[in-house]
Amino acid sequence: MNPSHPDDSHPAGAHHDLGGALLGAIDRCEHPRTLYEMRVDAMLMRLTHPSCGAFKVDAMRRAIENYSRLEYEGLPYYDRWIKAVRQLLVEQGILSDSQINERIERIRAARNQQGN
Amino acid sequence: MFTQGTRVKVQDRQISGHCRTPQYLKGKIGEVIEDTGRWRNPELLAYHKPGLPMARLFRVRFRQIDIWGADYPNPIDTLDADLYEHWLEDAEHAVAEGA
């Protein structure tokens, strides 16, 4: 009855389902959002907005829940989301992996030329 | 359909996909506080499905001692969560866990 997805690699009660886990001190350090973070957030807000409707926020949560424990615990918050955005854009056939990879390389090359 | 004040038990089952019923509440007994209406089912929305039929969502209140056991230091404390109807069953005659 529950739909599954080839992506569903984790057992239930997995690494995102944290209520009650015995963890340590809460780091209350705060920093203002970087431009990167603002852009990731804006992109996912617009893509999940009804006027665009590329995918639902629930799909992004599902994608992130299916990350390995290492990725889930190791990747910074906004990196988790941009990775999920990529996955879902490909899932929905809006962009292709090869298209994305090509563009990343083009951007990297341009940055290298500029000495970044 | 659960009315306000009904005792309900959270089903203790596992699904392989997206789930918004936290593990720490599974098998626990609480009280229905409010019927918040019907919502598209996130378990289906997560897979690009329309999320129909819509699922009724209840705010359920638990005593913390019923969740964590008698070791929880303050019997007065509670916890609310929003849980879908298909994760709840009537527990009017069930014994509360940890009681």
Next chain:
Amino acid sequence: MSMHDPSAPHDHDHHDHDHGDHDHADSHAPIEDHDTVTEFHLLEQALRELLIEAGVLSAAEIQQQIELQEAKTPALGAKIVARAWSDDGFRARLLADPKATITDMGIDVSYTPALTVLENGAGVHHVVVCTLCSCYPRMILGIPPAWYKSREYRARVVREPRTVLEEFGVSLPDTTEIRVVDSTADLRYLVIPERPAGTESLNEEALAELISRDAMIGTGLAKRPNAGPSTQ
């Protein structure tokens, strides 16, 4: 506004960004982006460019969304709380239909699926969490602080709320019921902190100064009024 909130976004001047020109957009990026460009920065830029080229999003739309979100700060929530403290009719309407009442104040909460307002006081203290991810009333309070999204907060506040609250500097008597609210679905929660004593003569603007973001999550209390003039 005098919110002593280190996470409150400061003014970025976005107005001269032209996101249609990729190089131009990069040259406006803060220093940190130049110093530490990661694979994920490249990914974000790639997706942004491709989506704009495909007509799925526009540069203007992304820019507008950034500005819309940056304009959302805890001061909005404080304004709502201050009004609820001052005006019984407003408070009643707020509790009965939070979204409509807040919309009537001119605050856009259309993106919030549903909102519930929780009153602290009369022996009950609410504290909000999303154990499963990071759900938060961002259209009222802005972006949540990193700690709210942390594994440690999500894990511990449901199980040992009193200890966590002590760590946040909040001490409550054993006779106060601490009610943790786990945002497991589409309802978002805003806490109205308990109004401190000695604030009867304060107007809404002065009251708003006492209401911190953490007090509207439940990990803080409203501040007591200062005896002297405001230093802000």
